[in-house]
Amino acid sequence: MNFWRSIRGCCRGLQVAVFCLAIVPAARGVATDGGTMRPVADMFQPLSRPAEMIHESALLVLAITAGIFVVVTAMLIFVVWKFRRKGDEDDLKEPPQIYGSTHIELAWTVIPILITFVLILVTSRTIGEIQNARMPEGALKVRLVGHQWWWEVHYPDLGIISANELHVPVSSRGSGKRRPTEIVLESADVIHSFWVPQLAGKTDLVPNKRNETWIEPFATGTYFGNCAEYCGTQHANMLLRVIVEEPEDFEKWVSGMKRPPVAPSGGLAAQGRTAFYGKSCVNCHRVDGTAAKGVFGPDLTKLMTRQTIGAGVAPLTPENLRAWVRDPQNLKTGCLMPDMKLADSEVDSITAYLLTLQ
Numbered sequence: 001m002n003f004w005r006s007i008r009g010c011c012r013g014l015q016v017a018v019f020c021l022a023i024v025p026a027a028r029g030v031a032t033d034g035g036t037m038r039p040v041a042d043m044f045q046p047l048s049r050p051a052e053m054i055h056e057s058a059l060l061v062l063a064i065t066a067g068i069f070v071v072v073t074a075m076l077i078f079v080v081w082k083f084r085r086k087g088d089e090d091d092l093k094e095p096p097q098i099y100g101s102t103h104i105e106l107a108w109t110v111i112p113i114l115i116t117f118v119l120i121l122v123t124s125r126t127i128g129e130i131q132n133a134r135m136p137e138g139a140l141k142v143r144l145v146g147h148q149w150w151w152e153v154h155y156p157d158l159g160i161i162s163a164n165e166l167h168v169p170v171s172s173r174g175s176g177k178r179r180p181t182e183i184v185l186e187s188a189d190v191i192h193s194f195w196v197p198q199l200a201g202k203t204d205l206v207p208n209k210r211n212e213t214w215i216e217p218f219a220t221g222t223y224f225g226n227c228a229e230y231c232g233t234q235h236a237n238m239l240l241r242v243i244v245e246e247p248e249d250f251e252k253w254v255s256g257m258k259r260p261p262v263a264p265s266g267g268l269a270a271q272g273r274t275a276f277y278g279k280s281c282v283n284c285h286r287v288d289g290t291a292a293k294g295v296f297g298p299d300l301t302k303l304m305t306r307q308t309i310g311a312g313v314a315p316l317t318p319e320n321l322r323a324w325v326r327d328p329q330n331l332k333t334g335c336l337m338p339d340m341k342l343a344d345s346e347v348d349s350i351t352a353y354l355l356t357l358q
């Protein structure tokens with residue numbers, strides 16, 4: 001009786017497994033989930049070259065391992081069924097002793113070695129193709145520096161500095177002009193990891209080391225990524241957005257980023273400007289063309305061109321900006337910007353000034 005109960009248990013388990021396998025394709029059509037701030041990127045839907053290459057070899061590995069799973073499970077079920085206890089006389093018999101059978105030993109040594117060898121070849125080929133890819137002339141160059149808990153973004157050839165959002169042009173798969181983005185990865189403190197699942201695999205940002213990766217998106221849109229290596233309390237709020245645009249829109253963004261913001265000439269914003277430059281904000285933040293030259297925090301020159309504040313912790317709205325200036329520890333507890341203990345009037349005026357940084 002116990003035997004049948006366990007067989008039935010196995011069947012139930014298999015049913016669950018088959019059900020799970022069936023909902024994976026059903027969920028595939030959904031690119032994002034979890035709201036607009038923190039959508040979960042679907043890594044089964046790659047839309048850029050390194051991610052596609054990884055996806056292909058992952059499918060091959062999955063197919064091989066699924067084959068092994070089916071064969072092993074079938075053999076297991078067969079053996080359990082065939083050599084089940086058939087009656088009381090079974091207790092007196094000993095099964096045939098096959099210890100030391102050369103054939104069996106050879107089979108279960110050589111076949112797994114061959115399979116492992118195929119898996120090694122498939123994966124190392126993809127790794128090699130990604131790491132040795134030659135970038136075409138005119139590839140966009142970006143330098144990303146990981147900080148606890150935000151991303152510093154540089155375009156060395158364009159003279160643009162930003163944070164937490166990467167704008168890149170869409171590339172062309174066919175006869176059009178290829179325009180991949182080469183990314184140099186560095187860290188200012190601890191180890192972080194760059195991961196935008198639909199664009200590329202993970203690459204670590206290691207202190208005192210220069211790592212490289214590249215992306216070549218084939219579809220415009222906003223891609224969501226995050227730091228993929230635990231780096232301290234606010235690791236989960238170290239989100240990265242990659243905004244892939246048509247070449248014309250990208251050029252428009254570039255020329256916008258190169259235009260310095262106009263200093264406010266009067267009113268609350270002008271008071272805020274004076275307050276901002278009178279405070280220690282300038283020791284940690286940079287605003288291009290002013291005395292604010294700090295590099296410990298994000299560059300604020302074009303703050304208002306960003307979609308989020310605090311590396312994706314909240315949408316960048318005037319209310320959230322004010323809340324951040326009031327006390328960043330409320331929105332992002334433990335982040336490395338201290339509560340500046342500003343008076344209410346200073347919070348209002350500094351927020352008004354920051355709103356002009358666009």
Ligand code: HEC
Pocket residue numbers: 148149150163164234276279280281282283284285296297298300303306308309310311324325332335336337338340350354
């Ligand atoms: C001790 C250094 C330090 C000082 C002083 C400081 N900040 Fe910051 N600030 C940071 C850091 C670090 C971050 C990034 C926090 C994060 O996202 O984890 C930050 C983030 C910000 C952001 C959000 C930027 C973005 O794109 O997400 C704003 C706005 C800001 N600070 C304004 C100010 C203002 C205004 C002052 C002065 C009243 C100030 N900061 C003083 C370190 C500092």
Ligand SMILES: [Cu+2]
Pocket residue numbers: 146147148149191192193227228229230231235238
């Ligand atoms: Cu990190």
